């Protein structure tokens with residue numbers, strides 16, 4: 001028979017200390033009971049400790065598993081802070097990110113709605129706001145534990161109200177560092193006194209290491225995908241620039257990419273009119289109304305104008321807090337809160353402004369600003385290109401016009417010297433162009449035909465007056481000299497790049513279909529088409545008018561002659577087109 005039992009009891013000692021005892025009670029032969037009590041408090045505690053440690057290790061392991069599954073910064077940050085509170089027993093956890101400007105921003109917190117972080121003003125640089133646990137942890141890389149917040153000097157006095165309201169007793173800031181770089185701190189608060197014992201500090205420190213690696217991975221991943229998207233967006237704008245010189249087309253592509261990549265609500269491009277000293281609307285995207293299209297901004301009285309005058313980005317974080325007397329209708333009607341104006345500068349000149357509008361307050365970082373400015377740089381290049389092209393086109397047009405006027409004047413002078421009838425060159429040019437069009441010669445070739453026809457006898461400049469203006473028939477030697485005039489034309493015009501495509505007529509207008517012409521004796525289609533057309537027109541006009549060496553022929557005789565020369569002097573197919581056209585033009589008139 002069993003003569004003893006063992007029970008466990010929690011007792012209070014006289015000193016008020018709680019102890020756990022194991023009592024072994026045995027029944028003695030004489031019916032006495034013998035009770036032996038052991039103090040097992042320590043054994044019990046270390047067992048609990050073991051269980052607790054096991055639980056915590058499991059928690060760390062599980063959290064790490066979750067971290068490695070996600071490359072989403074927000075998800076990782078959520079998981080980090082949630083674990084601190086739900087699994088590791090903290091009251092509040094927040095991740096502070098050390099910004100380049102010295103500020104610490106709350107990247108994430110759990111519980112998400114906890115009011116404590118609302119008015120936090122923490123820095124990590126060596127300023128008064130940087131002397132708190134967060135700033136010190138980030139600067140030194142050493143965890144900062146505040147055993148009792150209420151008596152600690154390092155918390156700004158005004159924070160005490162928030163601490164009291166939240167019921168926090170103790171807090172700690174753990175540096176978040178990877179590869180030797182501290183980028184923030186994990187801040188933990190607890191309402192339990194002694195929460196940060198050596199073991200918990202060790203635990204949270206380990207946890208912060210894991211969290212830092214996971215945050216950094218997610219951040220790198222997000223950064224590189226964002227970069228890739230930015231590069232793709234810039235590439236699209238590049239392609240738009242390469243594919244079009246139309247500033248509006250390019251601007252529309254650029255604005256769409258701006259809005260998508262910068263996650264803003266609307267954007268617009270204005271061009272500086274340097275003569276009027278005004279900004280004129282070019283393109284807009286993302287607006288509810290079309291007010292912006294009607295806007296012309298003065299340089300003095302607009303934010304955009306200020307960006308131009310100061311040659312720097314203007315940022316209005318909150319339009320309602322802007323006291324300056326600037327036109328604000330657009331902001332009111334469209335519900336814009338925040339605004340950026342970036343000057344568009346190319347080769348040192350301000351060409352316009354890129355405006356970006358946000359309907360909600362916007363937190364921007366360096367990367368965002370860099371990208372905004374890169375886009376502005378590209379738009380400026382496009383604007384510069386478009387302007388250059390426009391100017392070039394304009395001066396080209398002017399130059400071409402000047403050239404063509406020169407050619408017409410020269411042609412007129414040639415007619416005079418040649419004792420041609422008034423307007424001979426203009427007439428043959430027009431008739432040649434009519435036939436060329438009738439025969440379907442493309443538009444871009446007509447300009448060269450025109451110039452060639454106007455200058456067809458430029459080579460006669462090389463023929464002495466004694467021959468050119470001789471009233472009678474030419475001697476054999478004179479004729480040999482006369483036949484050089486197309487070669488002179490070739491020599492003169494082939495020097496001039498701009499007139500080289502116009503050479504066919506001046507050089508070949510005396511070649512004949514049957515090969516009996518000069519200077520080279522070309523045959524049939526060896527003779528350029530323009531020259532084959534022109535030959536008919538030139539003979540037609542020469543015979544229809546008085547020459548120094550003979551009187552004009554009547555038109556019937558001229559047409560008769562041309563028909564007769566079909567297949568000999570002239571291309572028979574073109575003779576048909578010519579006769580058809582001339583009969584319509586002249587013979588019907590003659591019949592009147």
Ligand code: C2E
Nearest residue numbers: 467468469470471472473474482510538539542547549550
């Ligand atoms: P042009 O006076 O401009 O004549 C151009 C072409 O029209 C001539 O090229 C010729 O094919 C045709 N043509 C002109 N007049 C007559 C004509 O009375 N009868 C015929 N059947 N065809 C005529 P072509 O013959 O190669 O002459 C080239 C240029 O040589 C002429 O240009 C003219 O400047 C000059 N030329 C030709 N014959 C004489 C001439 O007898 N006396 C003088 N002074 N110059 C002549």
Ligand code: SIN
Nearest residue numbers: 122132133134135159
């Ligand atoms: C600090 O770390 O500077 C302040 C943290 C807090 O107010 O909780």
Ligand code: SIN
Nearest residue numbers: 097107183215216219
């Ligand atoms: C973050 O927590 O924002 C990412 C960490 C880093 O800046 O590398």
Ligand code: SIN
Nearest residue numbers: 302303304305326330
């Ligand atoms: C705008 O109207 O486009 C912005 C207003 C301003 O630049 O002042």
Ligand code: FE
Nearest residue numbers: 456457509510
């Ligand atoms: Fe000629």
Ligand code: FE
Nearest residue numbers: 456457538542
């Ligand atoms: Fe002629």
